[in-house]
Amino acid sequence: MTTRTAAGPAIRVQGLEKSYKTLQVLRGVDFEVARGSIFALLGSNGAGKTTAVKILSTLLKADAGTVTVNGFDVATQGGDVRESISLTGQFAAVDEILSGRENLVLVARLRHLKNPGRIADDLLDRFSLTDAAARKVSTYSGGMRRRLDIAMSLVGNPPVIFLDEPTTGLDPQGRIEVWQAVKELADQGTTVLLTTQYLDEAEQLADRIAILHEGRIIVNGTLAELKKLLPPAEVEYVEKQPTLEDVFLALVGDKR
Amino acid sequence: MMAKHFFGDTNVLLGRSLRHIARSPDTIITTAIMPIAMMLMFVYVFGGAIDTGSDSYVQYMLPGILLITVASGISYTAFRLFLDMKGGIFERFQSMPIARSSVLWAHVLTSLVANLISLVVVLLVALLMGFRTNAGVAEWLAVAGILFLFTLALTWLAVIPGLTAKSVDGASAFSYPLIFLPFLSSAFVPTNTMPGPVRAFAEHQPVTSIVNTIRGLFTQQPIGTDIWIALAWCVGILIVAYIFATITYRRRIS
Numbered sequence: 001m002t003t004r005t006a007a008g009p010a011i012r013v014q015g016l017e018k019s020y021k022t023l024q025v026l027r028g029v030d031f032e033v034a035r036g037s038i039f040a041l042l043g044s045n046g047a048g049k050t051t052a053v054k055i056l057s058t059l060l061k062a063d064a065g066t067v068t069v070n071g072f073d074v075a076t077q078g079g080d081v082r083e084s085i086s087l088t089g090q091f092a093a094v095d096e097i098l099s100g101r102e103n104l105v106l107v108a109r110l111r112h113l114k115n116p117g118r119i120a121d122d123l124l125d126r127f128s129l130t131d132a133a134a135r136k137v138s139t140y141s142g143g144m145r146r147r148l149d150i151a152m153s154l155v156g157n158p159p160v161i162f163l164d165e166p167t168t169g170l171d172p173q174g175r176i177e178v179w180q181a182v183k184e185l186a187d188q189g190t191t192v193l194l195t196t197q198y199l200d201e202a203e204q205l206a207d208r209i210a211i212l213h214e215g216r217i218i219v220n221g222t223l224a225e226l227k228k229l230l231p232p233a234e235v236e237y238v239e240k241q242p243t244l245e246d247v248f249l250a251l252v253g254d255k256r
Numbered sequence: 257m258m259a260k261h262f263f264g265d266t267n268v269l270l271g272r273s274l275r276h277i278a279r280s281p282d283t284i285i286t287t288a289i290m291p292i293a294m295m296l297m298f299v300y301v302f303g304g305a306i307d308t309g310s311d312s313y314v315q316y317m318l319p320g321i322l323l324i325t326v327a328s329g330i331s332y333t334a335f336r337l338f339l340d341m342k343g344g345i346f347e348r349f350q351s352m353p354i355a356r357s358s359v360l361w362a363h364v365l366t367s368l369v370a371n372l373i374s375l376v377v378v379l380l381v382a383l384l385m386g387f388r389t390n391a392g393v394a395e396w397l398a399v400a401g402i403l404f405l406f407t408l409a410l411t412w413l414a415v416i417p418g419l420t421a422k423s424v425d426g427a428s429a430f431s432y433p434l435i436f437l438p439f440l441s442s443a444f445v446p447t448n449t450m451p452g453p454v455r456a457f458a459e460h461q462p463v464t465s466i467v468n469t470i471r472g473l474f475t476q477q478p479i480g481t482d483i484w485i486a487l488a489w490c491v492g493i494l495i496v497a498y499i500f501a502t503i504t505y506r507r508r509i510s
Contacts, residue, residue, distance in 0.1 A: 057351040059509070079353060087351040093344030097276045109268045110354050112261060152348070 008071060010035045010160050010191035011056065016065035018051055025051045027215035028065070033193055033208070035159075038186045040206035041195045047212045049195035050090060053164045056193070057087040070160055086153035090164045092145045093152070094137050100124060100148050101133040104155060111156040123151040127181065143174025150181050154190075161185065163194040167201060172245050173252070179204055262355040269349075269362030273336065277370055283332045284370055288377040290435075291325040295378070298444060299385060306445055314387045318379075319470035320443020323463060324435055325378045326371050326407050330414040331431035333367035337418030338427035341508075350509050360415065360505055367411040368404070375403060395473040398483075402469060405490040410434065412497035419504045443467045462489035 011033040018026040025048040033039040043049050054060040056069055058078040067074045070084035087093075095103050101120050108116035124130045127147045137145060146166060153161055163182065167175040182205055186192055196202055202209045203223055210220040219226060242250075277283060295314065298306075303313035340346045340359075349359050379387075391399070414431070421427035438444070440454065441463035447455050458464055465485040472479035 054347075059347055059350055082351060082353040085351065087348060089344040089347050091344040093348035095272065095345055096343075097279050098272065102275070106268065106272055107348075107352070110265060110349070110352055112264070112353075149344075 008068075009033055010037075010070060011039070011193060012066075012068045013052075013056070014066050016052065016055065016067060017063045018048075018055060018060070019063055024215055026055075026062075029212070029215070029217055031210050031217055031220055033191055035191055036186065036189045037207040038182065038192045038194065038205050040202035040209045041193065041212055042197070042199065042202045042209055043195070043212035044197055048215050049197075049212055050164055052212070053087070053089075053162050053193070053195060057085055057162055058082055059087075084158055085160045085162060086155075086158040087162045088149050088153045088164065088166060090168065092149040094145055094149050096138040097136065099134050099136055100129050100140070100144075103137060103148060103152055107152045107155045113156055119155055123154060126184075127151045141174070142170050143177045146170060146174060146178050147181060150178065150185075154185070157190070159189075160191045160193070163192060165195055165197065167196070167198065172248055175201075176249075261353075262358055262361075265354040265358035266361045266365070269358055270365050273362055273366035274369060276336065277366065283335075284373050284377070287329040287332060287370070287374040288325060288381075290328050291321045291378050292381050294324065295321045295382065295385065308446060312386060314382055314385050315389075315475070316471070317444050318382050318387055319467040319474070320438040320441065320463070321378060321382070322375060322403060322470065323406065323438050323443070323466060325374050326403065326410055327431055327434035327437070329371040329374050330367060330407070330410045330434075331428040332370065333363060333411050334414040334418035334421070334427045334430065335424065336366070337363050337415060338421050338424060341419060356509060357505075360501070363418070364408070364411050364415070367414070368407055371407045371411075389474040390476055391474050395476065399470050399473050402466060402483075402486060402490065405487070405494065406466060409490050409494035409497060412494060412501045415501040416497065416504055419501070419508055437461065438463050438467070441467055462486070462493065465489060 009032040011031075013029055013031050016026050016029040017024075029048075029052060031039075031041075041049050041052065051060065055062045056067055056074060058074050058081050062075065069081045072080040072084060074081050095106065098106065101124060104120035104123055105116045108119045113119060121130075121133075124133045127150070129144065129148060129151065132140060132144060137148065140148065150163070150166065153163075166182070167178050170178065179201070182192060182194065186207075194201075194205065206223070208220065208222055209226060210217045212218075219229065295317070298317055299314045303317075306313060308316045337360075340363075346359065350356060389395075417427050417430045441447070441458050441461060443463060447458045447464065450458055465482045466489065468482040469479055469486045471477070472482065
């Protein structure tokens with residue numbers, strides 16, 4: 001598949017507004033995402049993260065503002081935008097009745113790619129799903145399902161990927177698996193926009209973090225820049241206690 | 257928009273839905289079981305008490321049973337569509353570079369295939385129960401054509417609750433009145449045995465003309481104007497349902 005690419009940032013959002021009836025969800029959102037970076041949109045439930053992602057992936061129309069993805073306007077060049085992106089929504093968008101491999105082949109065929117079978121096998125391998133490839137997805141664990149979900153988004157190597165709360169509802173192991181997958185993506189030059197309500201997730205993954213609050217971006221910067229917004233840290237000596245997560249992962253013997 | 261991929265995409269998505277059906281054949285079996293149970297009950301329990309003037313009751317009531325089969329079959333169309341909408345897969349498809357209408361068409365074609373299978377199952381049981389017809393190829397083609405139109409019309413009707421329902425129950429409950437409609441028609445008893453207002457309703461609702469047409473084709477009786485009324489109903493419902501379904505779909509994806 002050839003995807004036309006324009007110069008400039010991978011995503012540019014200017015003055016984005018969206019209301020549902022009388023409820024103003026986005027009240028003028030601006031941000032840019034540089035190519036090949038991971039950008040986290042951080043916010044509590046109902047902050048408008050999902051609405052923003054839906055507009056960026058052409059599932060919803062904006063009321064005002066301009067949005068370009070990979071250089072294409074989402075309002076007027078929807079088809080080109082859809083060629084350039086992949087969306088992993090809040091709920092794992094996998095077909096439960098099909099096997100993991102069939103899910104990947106389905107997406108590859110819908111993206112009109114040659115050799116859907118080989119693409120599927122490669123991705124199964126990359127996401128450590130080869131052993132489960134022939135099993136129905138309804139038998140997968142939450143983490144496996146999410147991994148398959150992300151693998152499906154990578155079919156055809158779209159330059160921009162949206163991950164809407166990719167780790168919500170996952171256990172700690174599943175979360176780490178997903179983080180690993182996202183990091184690998186960015187290493188390969190894919191632009192990732194992810195939304196999350198977990199602060200540590202943004203801290204772990206993102207090159208830049210924007211906080212969406214009540215329909216506006218209230219801060220936008222690198223982790224270091226955000227940390228500078230607070231008064232300088234005072235040095236204190238505290239005994240380092242293992243977190244429950246450390247204990248859990250040590251006990252279940254996960255080496256990742 | 258993306259029209260060049262429409263047939264290819266529809267085909268891929270149709271393959272997906274057919275695989276669903278092949279893996280959960282219970283949806284087809286339950287679709288066929290209710291009409292078969294009704295057929296058994298009416299023929300072997302009530303049938304003796306119903307005077308239709310024809311020699312065998314299964315002969316008389318099969319057309320109505322076929323319509324009930326379709327009416328119960330399309331509730332699964334709404335159900336399958338609802339499940340896609342509810343899970344994330346629908347949004348995934350909509351955010352991909354595919355012909356967007358192919359998502360809907362794949363469900364519509366799947367509905368036609370699933371209903372065809374159920375209809376054949378019901379027909380086979382009717383043959384076991386003594387249904388016989390001298391209908392020739394032309395008559396069978398006409399029966400198939402009317403059932404096809406009827407299924408297509410009800411399928412597009414089913415798309416609307418499939419797209420708009422808030423719960424699984426809501427998605428499939430709309431078919432109950434459709435399943436009930438044949439009872440208020442000439443499907444099981446001649447309409448001239450009904451009291452005035454009921455009779456007036458029965459004689460002017462779509463099922464009666466469709467039942468009379470299919471019955472006439474099976475028994476090679478003259479059909480008269482019934483076939484045109486039946487076709488008009490089917491095409492009318494089809495057009496209205498298609499328009500509303502398309503509007504609903506556009507609203508959902510924009």
